[in-house]
Amino acid sequence: MSDQWRKRWQEGRIGFHLQQAHPALLRHWKSLGVANRTKVLVPLCGKSLDMRWLADEGHPVLGIEFAPEAIEQFLLQRSTSVSRYRQAGFTISRQGSVELWCGDFFHLHIQQAAEIGAFYDRASLIALPPPTRQRYAFHLAQLVPPGAKGLLISLSHTDGSAGPPYSVPAGEIESLFTPNFTLTFLEEGSPDERGRTESVWALERRGPRL
Numbered sequence: 001m002s003d004q005w006r007k008r009w010q011e012g013r014i015g016f017h018l019q020q021a022h023p024a025l026l027r028h029w030k031s032l033g034v035a036n037r038t039k040v041l042v043p044l045c046g047k048s049l050d051m052r053w054l055a056d057e058g059h060p061v062l063g064i065e066f067a068p069e070a071i072e073q074f075l076l077q078r079s080t081s082v083s084r085y086r087q088a089g090f091t092i093s094r095q096g097s098v099e100l101w102c103g104d105f106f107h108l109h110i111q112q113a114a115e116i117g118a119f120y121d122r123a124s125l126i127a128l129p130p131p132t133r134q135r136y137a138f139h140l141a142q143l144v145p146p147g148a149k150g151l152l153i154s155l156s157h158t159d160g161s162a163g164p165p166y167s168v169p170a171g172e173i174e175s176l177f178t179p180n181f182t183l184t185f186l187e188e189g190s191p192d193e194r195g196r197t198e199s200v201w202a203l204e205r206r207g208p209r210l
C-alpha cells in the first residue's frame with residue numbers, strides 16, 4: 001500500500017491536494033472549542049496546507065504521512081529552518097510548530113501521542129480500503145484522550161467500490177466512529193462535477209476524563 005502512495009506522489013497524481021486550507025476547516029474549527037496551544041494530530045496528512053492554518057491558529061501540529069515526497073514538498077513551502085531526528089522508527093521533521101512524522105500511521109503508538117489533545121482528518125478514510133477503515137477508527141481512538149475533539153471531512157461518490165478515493169457514506173462514518181466517539185454531522189457539500197460529495201463531522205472522544 002505504501003508503495004502505491006509513494007508512486008502517486010512521485011508521479012504527481014495528487015488531485016486531492018488543495019492549494020489553500022480547506023474551507024470547512026476555516027468554517028468549523030473554532031466551533032469545536034479546542035483550547036489554544038492544544039496539539040493537533042493530522043493523520044495521513046499529505047502536504048496539506050490545513051496544517052499551516054492550524055499552526056497559525058496557535059496549535060502545535062503532528063502530521064503523519066507515508067510519503068517522504070509529501071513531507072519534503074510541504075517543508076519547501078517555507079524557508080524556515082527544519083530540524084530532523086529519528087524516534088520510534090519514524091523520521092521526524094520539525095519546522096516551526098509543525099512536526100511531520102514519516103511512516104505508517106498504524107505504527108504510531110500511544111506513547112508517542114502523549115501530548116495530542118485534538119485531531120483533524122481530511123480525506124484519510126477515503127484513502128483506505130474498507131477493512132482498514134475499521135482499523136483506522138479504532139487506532140485513532142487509541143491515540144487521542146477522552147474529551148479530545150476533532151474535525152473529520154470525508155467524501156462519498158457513486159463510482160462504486162473503486163478507490164482511492166473510496167466512497168465513505170454517512171452511515172459508514174457513524175458505524176465506524178460511534179463506538180468510541182460522539183459524532184455531530186455539520187454539513188454536506190453539493191456534488192462536484194464528478195458526483196463527489198464531501199461531508200463534515202465534529203467528533204469527540206468518549207470516555208472518562210482523568
Ligand SMILES: C[S@@+](CC[C@H](N)C(=O)[O-])C[C@H]1O[C@@H](n2cnc3c(N)ncnc32)[C@H](O)[C@@H]1O
Binds near residue numbers: 103
Ligand atoms: C487522500 S490523501 C489526503 C492527504 C491530506 N489529508 C489532504 O487533505 O491533502 C491520503 C494520504 O495518506 C497517505 N497515507 C495512506 N496510508 C497511510 C498510512 N497508513 N500512514 C501514513 N500515511 C498514509 C498517502 O500517502 C496520502 O498522502
